Amino acid sequence: MCNRRNNICRWLLATTTVLSTLLLAPVTLGAEPQPATQITLKSWLKDQPAEHGPYAVNQQITLYLELATNRWFTAGTRISQFELPGVMVKQRSDMATNFTQRQDGETWSHQRWELSLYPQQSGQFEIPAIAVRATVARPEGGSRQITLTTRPQRFAAALPDPALTVGGHWLSASNLTLNQTWRSSGDNRAEDDNGSDMGELRVGDAITRTVTASGQDTLSVLIPTLIPALEGTDQLQPYPAQPRLNDTQERGEYLSTREDQTTYIVQQGGELTLPPLELSWWNSQIGQLETLTLPGQTLRVHHTPASWLAAYWHWLVGVASGLALLALTRVAIARYYLHHPRPISWQYGTAIWRQQWGTVRVLAYRYVRARRGSLELTSVSSDPAWQQQQAAFQQADGDRPQAFKMGWALVKRLSLPTGDGVARLCRTVGWRPALPGLATRVDKSATDGLPASDQER
Known part of the structure; x- marks a missing residue:
């Protein structure tokens, strides 16, 4: 009986020890000090x-x-x-x-x-x-x-440089690049920066210019307009597209890009010039102001028949009007001289051209008689040079230059004074002076010193 009781006591003691070990172990671990959250x-x-x-x-x-x-x-x-x-x-x-x-x-x-x-x-x-x-x-x-x-x-x-202004056409960035492409609807080909081969252009074709700027340490919204606005002209009509803005990240590097595109519709033929482009930027890596440039284009545009007429119609109208006026004037002059004698200068020149030297001399004498009332060329002037010239004229035949010089010398030496010429012009046209009292004086002064034949006229 005692042995049985002792065995039970030993078993209870062992069980209590095991349970105490299992229960107290977590308490001991949880009691270790933990660092506070910082x-x-x-x-x-x-x-x-x-x-x-x-x-x-x-x-x-x-x-x-x-x-x-x-x-x-x-x-x-x-x-x-x-x-x-x-x-x-x-x-x-x-x-x-x-x-x-x-x-x-x-x-x-x-x-x-x-x-x-x-x-x-x-x-x-x-x-x-x-x-x-x-x-x-x-x-x-x-x-x-x-x-x-x-x-x-x-x-x-x-502002990093005195040449820059707030809100001006510039930006601050690093590793900035600027490039452009050209495209023509005539050949549907894209060209490089120089646009060296745009193909044959005609009126009605479209030229598309695309300019792209890419850089780091900036935003696409901070990149200014790359293609300046051009007002439409008779030769070219621009149609700008909405800019494309893009900000990307690759391997921790940020890249901002702006792309501007403008399409130009050619409306007239001839030489067409698209301007070069410039973009100023502050290089934030080295602290320096730099400028990127893109070349422009000078293109030759061929006309279509319709565009040629549209471009030169006013010139055509002017030329046609001038020719018509010239023709009408010639007809009117021809009809007038059917019933009136031709001017003595006209007859003189015609006779020289036809080499009718006798008629040339007769016309020269007639001109002198009309101006001086004399039939002698020597009476025109006592100048030795004139005397020598008129003597050579009367003796030489077949010398056209000499005959023309003689006619010109007669005109210069026998021309009416300015006042006399005006008075004769007024009588010929049929004008009447505003003050009749002056008419007699003007007419008298205009006829004084003229031969009787001229006064009768």
């Missing part, structure tokens, strides 16, 4: 090289936000939005850069976020405090949300 937040701006001075207007400024905890992040991090007057704020990536570091024997989890700032004007700017909410693991299990706030930061921006 989380930090710091922010800073990407350094600007000291020799570059303040940041440039339109330059990309990177604001870094870095969270670190000795636990781990269990949910997404939220960054509160903020506004900064005169500065464009852009979070270009929804993903953070995650990494770990050993610190004082502990493993810390890090999240690094990037915000891009683009100042649009010169001046001093202050980034306000930014609230960041993170969710981290708790030592005893579960998660905990913590909101931290950055400290305000200041920076300055200015």
Whole structure:
């Protein structure tokens, strides 16, 4: 009986020892001290090289936000939005850069976020405090949300070069490229920057010019217009398309692209000139103002029959009108001289052309008689040069130049004075003076010194 009781006691003691060991072990492990949850937040701006001075207007400024905890992040991090007057704020990536570091024997989890700032004007700017909410693991299990706030930061921006203006046709970037292509509807082929082979162009064809700018450390919306607007002319009508803006990321590198395209419809033939293009940009990598250029085009456009008529119809009308007027004038002159004697100068020139030298001399004598009332050429002038010329004229036959010179000399030496010529013109046309009292004086002065034959006329 005693042995049985002793066995039961031993069994109870052993069972109690085992249960105590199993139950007390977790309590002992849970009682070990666990590190408290720690989380930090710091922010800073990407350094600007000291020799570059303040940041440039339109330059990309990177604001870094870095969270670190000795636990781990269990949910997404939220960054509160903020506004900064005169500065464009852009979070270009929804993903953070995650990494770990050993610190004082502990493993810390890090999240690094990037915000891009683009100042649009010169001046001093202050980034306000930014609230960041993170969710981290708790030592005893579960998660905990913590909101931290950055400290305000200041920076300055200015125009990087005196040649630039706020809102001007330029941008700040790095690794910027500019290229263009040409396409003609006449041959439906795309050409390179020089557009060396546009094919044969005719009126009605379309010329498409596409210009693309690509660069880093900027935004597509900050790239200015690449093809300036041209007003339509009689020769060319432009049709610009909506610009294509694209911001991409590849292997951590951001690339911004703007593509402008304009289609020109040729409306007239002839020489067509499309201007070259220039784009000024501030190279933020080296702190220098640079310029990219693209060549223009001078093209020859062939007319269609319809476009040729449309382009030159006014010239055709003018030429046709002139020819018609000339023909009518010739007919009127011919009809007039059917019943009237031809001018003595006309008869003189015709006689020279026909080599009728006797008629030439008779006409010369008649002209002298009409002007001086004399039939002698020697009476025209006592000038020795004239006497020599008239003597040669009367003796030579078959000398056309001599005959023409003689006629011209007679006209010069026997021409009416200015007043006399005007009076004769008035009588010929049939004008009447406004003051009749002056008519007698004018007529008298016009006829004084003329032969009787001229006065009778």
